[in-house]
Amino acid sequence: MSKRKSLYSNNESVSDKIHRYRGAILVISIPLLLISFVLFLLPSSSQSPNDAVLNRKFSPNYVLQSDSTSNRYAVIFDAGSSGSRVHVFCFDKNLDLVHIGSDLELFEQLKPGLSAHATDPKEAADSLLPLLVKAEKVVPKDMRQSTPVKVGATAGLRQLGVDASERILQAVKDFLKVKSSLKSDDDWVTVLDGTQEGAYQWVTINYLLKRLGKKYSDTVGVVDLGGGSVQMAYAISAADAAKAPRITSGEDTYVKEMLLMGTKYYLYVHSYLKYGLLAARAEILGVAKDSDNPCILAGYNGVYSYGGIDYKASAPSSGSSMKKCREEALKALKVNEATCTHMKCTFGGVWNGGGGDGQKNLFVASFFFDRAAEAGFVDQHSHVAEVRPVDFQEAAQRACQMTIEDAKSAYPDVEASNLPYLCMDLVYQYTLLVDGFDLQPKQQITLVKKVEYQNSLVEAAWPLGSAIEAVSAAS
Structure with a gap:
């Protein structure tokens, strides 16, 4: 019997063998066919994360790019x-x-x-x-x-x-x-609204600095000086947020809750309408009304138009004066007039957010950078600069001593329409930082126009x- 079985095996045809072992062949071949089919369908540019890692490992010229x-x-x-x-x-x-x-x-x-x-x-x-x-x-x-x-x-x-x-x-x-x-x-x-603008600005700068997703004390605060308004925004602790004063009907709340990259932030943000750089000129000129203004460079006699209203803009015969201009700026900010009903205020009786770690590193944007570059104490080709509020004061002292004619050659980067107000702008910026926001004159702040992100510069x-x-x- 065993001999017949052996002979039968030796004479078995290929087709008989396939038929005989068809089960085992199916078990092996189906997975192989499926794998081949999937690989055939996959385009070469579409890879799973694991495939990408393998390619990076074994292909020295491979560059991982997003789909x-x-x-x-x-x-x-x-x-x-x-x-x-x-x-x-x-x-x-x-x-x-x-x-x-x-x-x-x-x-x-x-x-x-x-x-x-x-x-x-x-x-x-x-x-x-x-x-x-x-x-x-x-x-x-x-x-x-x-x-x-x-x-x-x-x-x-x-x-x-x-x-x-x-x-x-x-x-x-x-x-x-x-x-x-x-x-x-x-x-x-x-x-x-101003608080939206301030919140978006805070998100922008912290995103570019890759601070979002970190604890609030690792984020940076932002002061954004536009033409019509100025915003301050920085992250505060949950405990300070709970102490935020109630605001009268019709005003924005002081604190916005934001969930960003898995982290909850309590963002103190406030916008001061009429205290942007261009609007502040009108406020300062409005203090003196129809009189000559000590913030205007000597030799200039003109009209400043803002918001559909014309303001007299002429220098006194003695020329501009930083000391007297600063007095006008303080009046415009109402620093000593408004009553503070909260724990601590900026100007105008506005709660200052309580300070804290989120405000320690302060990035100051927009017109602050522009005037600093035009006044010459920041390289106009740079995009980030470490300065102090006192730098604006020193620049103002130089500008306020000039006549409009002297300023034309001394400040070639300042537009002709802005030149008569250079003393005023610099005095106001110093006053806003020190008296308005209560910064120390020698506190280091970062002027920012653009931020480097992935080897490129992005507008802040x-x-x-x-x-x-x-x-x-x-x-």
Whole structure:
């Protein structure tokens, strides 16, 4: 019997063997076929994280890049009092900025701002067209309909009054519906309240410094000096947030709760309308009313227009004086007039947030940087500089001693329209920091215009914070 079995085995055909062992073959072949099929379907550019790690390990020239199909764009218009600006950002799925060409953002600007067209809303809206055209060019065509476009008007429009600002905003909404291929929504065209602007600015700078997600004491505080308003924002402890004073009806709360990158922050933020640099000029000139003003450079006699009102702007025969100008600035800030009903106040009787670790490192932006560079104590080609409030005082002492003619050659980078007010601007900035926000004259602060992020420079402005919110909401 065993011999017959052996002979049978030797004479068995291939087909008989396949039939005989078909079960084992199926068990082995099906997984192999499935693996081959999956590998065939996978495109070479689409890899799992594990595949990417393997490729990096074994391919020395491999560069890990985000999947472009998961990128999201956001277009943010900053309609400020001194001009309109557009920012375009691109984020990957982890909310990290992705390069747009050689930069991490598109940034374009033009002057004047929307508020300069107060009597012609359509003209105001149409003024944004050159910026819109440039913004749309960098957003891929197939992504434009899903890319949010937001317009945030700031202090310039806030000061026009409700009727005028609403007409301009409606014109901008209509403009975007007709002229833009981006995703627009009427709710995304707004006048930002000051606390929104301050909160977005705080998010922007801490995001670029990679501080978000860390404890509040590791974040930095921000002072943003715009044309119409100035904002202060910094993170405070939960205990200090609980002590925040109640605010009368109609005013913004002092503390905003924000959940960012898994961390809850209590953000003290307050905006001071009429105390941006351009608005403050009107406040200071308004103190003297129709008299000569000691903040105006000698030899200048003119008119300063702001918010539809003209102010006399002429120097006394003795010229400008830093000491007398500072007295005018203190009156404008109402430092010694307002009653503080809270634990501790800045100017105007406003609660200061209590101070603390979140305010220790203070980043100061916008017009602070611009005037410092134009006055010569900060390199105009730099983007970040360590200074002290007293540096503004020393620069003011030099500027206030000059005539308007001397200043033309001494300060070639200052625009002609700003030159008569250089003494005033520098005195006001020093007074705002020291008397308004109670900083020590020799306290170190960081002037910032742009922040380096992933080997690129990004504008340290509130639109990035707004863009982060926009893409987060859309995801």
